[in-house]
Amino acid sequence: MPVITNIADLKRLHERRTPRMFYDYAESGSWTEQTFRENTTDFEKIRLRQRVAVDMSGRSTASTMIGQEVAMPVALAPVGLTGMQHADGEIKAARAAQAFGVPFTLSTMSINSIEDVAEATGKPFWFQLYTMKDTDYTSRLIQRAKDAKCSALVITLDLQLLGQRHKDLKNGLSAPPKLTPKTIANLMTKWAWGIEMLSAKRRHFGNIVGHVHGISDTASLGAWTAEQFDPTLDWSKIARLMEQWGGKVILKGILDPEDAKMAAKLGADAIVVSNHGGRQLDGALSSIRMLRPILDAVQGDTEVHLDSGIRSGQDVLKALAMGAKGTMIGRAFVYGLGAMGEKGVSTALEVIRKELDMTMALCGETKVQNLGRHNLLIPEDFEGRWQP
Numbered sequence: 001m002p003v004i005t006n007i008a009d010l011k012r013l014h015e016r017r018t019p020r021m022f023y024d025y026a027e028s029g030s031w032t033e034q035t036f037r038e039n040t041t042d043f044e045k046i047r048l049r050q051r052v053a054v055d056m057s058g059r060s061t062a063s064t065m066i067g068q069e070v071a072m073p074v075a076l077a078p079v080g081l082t083g084m085q086h087a088d089g090e091i092k093a094a095r096a097a098q099a100f101g102v103p104f105t106l107s108t109m110s111i112n113s114i115e116d117v118a119e120a121t122g123k124p125f126w127f128q129l130y131t132m133k134d135t136d137y138t139s140r141l142i143q144r145a146k147d148a149k150c151s152a153l154v155i156t157l158d159l160q161l162l163g164q165r166h167k168d169l170k171n172g173l174s175a176p177p178k179l180t181p182k183t184i185a186n187l188m189t190k191w192a193w194g195i196e197m198l199s200a201k202r203r204h205f206g207n208i209v210g211h212v213h214g215i216s217d218t219a220s221l222g223a224w225t226a227e228q229f230d231p232t233l234d235w236s237k238i239a240r241l242m243e244q245w246g247g248k249v250i251l252k253g254i255l256d257p258e259d260a261k262m263a264a265k266l267g268a269d270a271i272v273v274s275n276h277g278g279r280q281l282d283g284a285l286s287s288i289r290m291l292r293p294i295l296d297a298v299q300g301d302t303e304v305h306l307d308s309g310i311r312s313g314q315d316v317l318k319a320l321a322m323g324a325k326g327t328m329i330g331r332a333f334v335y336g337l338g339a340m341g342e343k344g345v346s347t348a349l350e351v352i353r354k355e356l357d358m359t360m361a362l363c364g365e366t367k368v369q370n371l372g373r374h375n376l377l378i379p380e381d382f383e384g385r386w387q388p
């Protein structure tokens with residue numbers, strides 16, 4: 001077994017083990033992938049202030065996100081088709097998150113259903129909602145999340161339509177994979193994945209198949225989103241969904257200070273500053289660049305979380321020191337899952353925790369809550385001067 005010391009190690013194993021169409025699905029952004037790339041490269045532009053002669057004992061990464069205690073402020077982001085990266089992937093990722101003490105978010109577009117994950121885990125998880133044209137279906141989905149005792153509803157706002165990711169179209173992405181000569185040739189080189197998949201609880205979209213009727217192709221993410229996602233979602237509809245849910249709400253996919261103010265005004269418990277990992281509007285700025293303007297706009301009226309581009313505990317520290325209360329990771333845990341299942345997700349979390357803890361110590365801090373802009377060196381033009 002190779003020695004795993006960072007997230008890039010897990011990514012290499014993921015690529016080796018998982019069918020090409022699912023690895024590509026994770027490892028792509030929309031169109032030119034500029035935003036996807038800059039999400040990570042912009043983190044590199046921020047530097048850290050080394051401080052010495054500080055008592056480093058008694059360090060802790062523990063914190064809270066929306067009032068819930070977390071071992072570190074890093075939640076697993078909702079990721080569609082997680083159960084195609086590894087058999088029963090959502091159950092495995094949820095278990096790893098639970099054992100570690102961080103929140104797991106189940107995507108609407110998951111393979112394991114809400115009920116599967118609730119049955120397999122002891123603690124409440126977060127449920128991510130995509131709103132559908134079929135309002136009865138959306139209501140039933142919300143009710144199913146309530147019945148499963150989910151502790152927060154994460155409403156994703158940046159995917160009313162699906163950004164174009166060239167590789168997914170060329171690969172004919174579907175769950176389960178359609179058996180074309182190209183996919184068969186690739187699957188023949190992924191035996192371990194295939195054998196485990198034979199005994200998976202599910203191989204199709206578990207929250208959808210059996211719960212809706214009249215869909216032309218339930219295996220295709222592209223067809224489903226084009227036919228079913230609600231393109232009319234607006235703030236008044238979001239307010240109604242929040243009311244219907246009645247519990248903690250996180251609004252995800254906010255990248256503009258004006259939208260952040262609206263979300264805070266609506267009473268969201270938290271927002272996630274996110275560009276969907278560079279998978280939606282290519283050409284948008286990275287999340288980390290938009291964090292400060294958004295924090296300034298909401299003035300503490302809602303908790304601010306950030307995702308998109310986090311590949312290390314150092315990235316987490318930079319987001320927290322900049323002012324985020326929490327973070328989410330998407331690909332960083334998916335690489336782990338694709339590489340080694342549940343153990344891989346635990347490894348990804350452990351790698352990130354260790355990097356966060358050591359970096360915190362070398363910056364002269366012992367608690368994540370004490371991190372602040374005083375720990376960072378941010379280039380003067382980091383946010384840039386953009387004309388509207």
Ligand SMILES: Cc1cc2nc3c(=O)[nH]c(=O)nc-3n(C[C@H](O)[C@H](O)[C@H](O)COP(=O)(O)O)c2cc1C
Nearest residue numbers: 026077078079080107156276277308309329330331
């Ligand atoms: C393969 C993949 C599938 C995703 N599916 C969803 C989804 O179903 N719902 C959602 O709200 N976000 C989804 N996202 C976005 C993530 O929740 C998160 O915003 C993003 O992964 C953060 O960027 P990172 O991967 O650089 O950490 C997905 C991201 C990836 C990589």
